[in-house]
Amino acid sequence: MILRLIERTGVFLVSLAVSSVLVFAFMAVLPGDPARVALGVNASDEAVAELRRQFGLDRPLPTQYFDWLGGLLHGDLGTSYVSKVAIGPQVFDRLQVTLWLVVAGMVIALVVAVPAGTVMAARHRKISGLALSAFSQVGVAVPAFLAGILLIVVFAVRLGWLPANGWTPPAQDPAMFLKQLILPALSLGLVQGAVLTRYVRSAVLEVLREDYLRTARAKGLRPFQALWRHGLRNAAVPVLTVLGLQLATLLIGAVVVERVFVIPGLGSLLLDGVSNRDLLLVQDVVMVLVIAVLLVNFIVDLLYVALDPRLRTAS
């Protein structure tokens, strides 16, 4: 088990290192000079040269890379070439907003998917199960931003129950914060819930066929009791993998949903960075998102071992 832990940690660290090189290299192949891009086409050559010197863009690429990486490791994301403002605090602030969305979305997805998927599996030959299956197929086909627009049309425009957009920090006005969180979180969560439901269903179906469940039933447990006591933990292992991948999807989905609901999260920061040609900002935000995705996968890997004792001895 320790070997496995070391192996997974190694893979995680190497992935981090390689992806940082990829992100840096990708932004470095950029046609045009970041300083020129930041200052605009009308800037004088002296001004561009000055900016290059100021931000160290005149140094060799490997030096720039290690400088950037070193800063990253200390939480220093550098200074924007365009706005001349430190990027780290902005990213940190925006990340918190996005995390609220992602966590709320994930909770909604789980609350929808676990019961719905279990019922679909337990009743997979009955009308109720089939109806839920069809419903989840439709849910899978609706992208989160479309769900967001539809939710706005129904709950903000028609019914007027909730605000159509905006964001209030929880410390400032908790009630408003919740009101504004509901629709974006629902648009992320319902769609992910529909996807997750299908995996829960097939995982539970798989477990239902197992001998230990038949034994549990033979001992006199009712179907849902047997599933609750013996089935769900076993079904949790494959679902967990999907959950990890989905967290990544949620994080990226939040980029678009933030645009729909005018929420100042990491996604809006990234998109603003792209439209302002603020390349270091884009590079930093992309890297933060990639780190988040890799970190989630790493945690899932570890949870895997914790949940499934067979994996502990297997290696």
Added chain:
Amino acid sequence: MKRLNPSLIAGGVIVAGIVVMALVSFVWTPYDATLVSPASRLLEPSWSHWFGTDKFGRDVLSQIMVGSRTTLFVGVVAVGVAAVIGVPLGILAAMVRRWPGEVIMRGNDLLLAFPALLLAIMFGAVFGASTLTAMVAIGIASVPSFARVIRSGALQVMRTEYVLAARAAGRQPFPIALRHVLPNVTSLITVQASVSFAIAVLAEAALSFLGYGTPPPTPSWGRMLQESQEFLFSAPRLAIFPGIAIAIAVLGFNLLGDGLRDRFDPKLEDRR
């Protein structure tokens, strides 16, 4: 006896419908989809404009018809890119054991950390937003799932007796890959292509919505949604029609993928 496969039929019908709509749009649409007509701004649905008109007076139905071309075009190219890179990688990873195969799969896993949307935004930042950058980015982001699925299929093929026999007879790896492995993973490729197509449709819509996809005036469902946002209170139908089009297209390709999977692997059918 072969049972009726409802997913395959429903998916096939929907996908065929979209293809027909795209083809028809080349020769006929109710109106010119890009024709700006200030006199007929924001008309409600009527006999002359079935789905109404948008803020520029363009006919919504015509835009949806022409938009299906964009959707299919992006999907075909993106899936093509993914298959052309992913299938050989998957087969290679299965045939080359030990560390080179391992390195391919690790690199593949790493690519998973760059979802289509993120990759496309990065491409947009570097090369400028266009249909081409969107297609290539979506395609590259779909490579890992192709490679993974094909590798697992190819691993099974490599263990079969006919491959062992071919190897014993001294056949070189490349002819084995071409003659034995590839034909036996085509069903997997078809299923994966259909699933990836659905993902590509979603990604294209999201990108166009953000302004990183197909630039105007070429109609695209995602951009129609984006343009509808300012009229959510006065004309929500402008969001609903392209929204339904996106959802139906994704549903169609997902159902087709499910149906094909059942068709190719009857053992799975019982389990789904």
